Amino acid sequence: MRGLVTATDRLDLIQKAFIEHEFEMVVVNQSDILDGENNFNLTKLITGESLGEIENKIRKMIELGEINFCVSTTGYDNGAIWDAKIGELCNAHDIIFMGHKVSTAKLCINKAKTKEVLKQQNILVPDGRVCNNELELRCIMREYQDIPIVLKEIEGISGRGMFLINTNQNQDLSFVKYPILAEIFIEGIEISVDVYSRGDIFFMYPPVYKGKTDKNKFEHPLKKVRSCPYILPKHLNEKLISVVKKITNITKSVHWLNIDIVIKGDEFYILEINSRFSGTSRLCYYATDINPYSIVLSSMKGNRIYNYVDMGRKISFELPIFKKIDYPITNSVHIYYSKSQIASLGRITFSLDLMDKEYKTNIESLIRKVSGMEYATEIDKQYNNFVQFFQT
DSSP: OEEEESOOTTHHHHHHHHHHHTOEEEEEOOSSSOGGGOOOOOSEEEOOSSHHHHHHHHHHHHHTTOOSEEEOOOOSHHHHHHHHHHHHHHHHTTOEEESOOHHHHHHHHOHHHHHHHHHHTTOOOOSEEEEOSHHHHHHHHHHHTTSOEEEEOTTOOTTTTEEEEOOOTTSOOTTOOSSEEEEEOOOSEEEEEEEEEETTEEEEOOOEEEEEOOTTSOOOGGGSOEEEOOOOOHHHHHHHHHHHHHHHHHTTOOSEEEEEEEEETTEEEEEEEESSOOTTHHHHHHHHOOOHHHHHHHHHTTOOOOSOOOOTTEEEEEEEEOSOOOOOOOSSEEEEEOSSOSSSSEEEEEEEETTOHHHHHHHHHHHHHHTOHHHHHHHHHHHHHHHHHHHO
16 A cells, blocks of 8 residues: 655654555655655655645645555644645545544644633633733733733744743733733643544553743743653543543544643643644654554554553653764664754754663763753753652
8 A cells, every 4th residue: 555644754753654564655745855864765755846736746646546545744733734634635535544634633723722622621721811912911910910921822833932921010011912822820740642542542652741830941842851751640640541532532633632731739731732743752652662653554454552551661851952963863862953943953862771871871971962961960860760660
């Protein structure tokens, strides 16, 4: 069988999944280079000067029956809607589409609508609402007085357009672009969950730890150390699974979702939902050795998928890098240089085996060089907590 993948994000993992399932692969490349600048053995590469030109080429392929299925592989919110529209084209020609419907993609990209729908179904979300002008924003600031307010673009992507403000009525708000979603800042532990659901299938990776929320250090999420797994007490893990299952039903999910959450006490507050593969997909893969793209292809083939992950003794980390380095990409280390460079030059993702002390020492030395001592110290702290968990 021959399958089309809609984007080149994490193309090495996509190719591994296609080889595993013995499928041919056609790739849509919407950027100047392929992810990681690697050379991949592709059946066909679809390029174009615009999305319209690419879409016309895809339409022709579908109409001629040159593909048997299509997988939504985008890692960006606006790409999720574009993929979903390709899915409608596939469905019109009886081509299997493994991705979300347009309605799900549009719901998840709109933070205000997502918040409203979740609240109606008794899912906890931070208090707040959409403000259409400065008067409305100052009104909500008076309501919450000493509680900081987070401002979010309603359809913001990749953490852009997000600010933390205090409730001082003298604060300058001239920088705010309306409409804006204003919600209270919640102090707690931030995690995210990647989950795949389709029909009776439900598979959830272990939670990703994103750090403690701090009103005095409110920074772009890509500047933080992220790690997987984050170990929850049994009762909280069961509660998390229940909440996530409810969210997949509410959103009518038939593909991967990425859910951002703050834990406060024993409660889970949903910050946002992304209807796509996430920036933590590789991190989860490195921690579990379970390929998220293989999950999709197994689902398409009707294979049974168990919601079980044998964690073994590995922990994975992802963090920003600020220097270019000549370091080999392996099965346990991946370096990515960002085109946008929003918060850093790029990211490094790697896994650590609790039994390999020498490798840990080498990685920490590398992190000190490319990210700095602060990041190396944080990794050591999280690593030791993970070791302590296994020892107890």
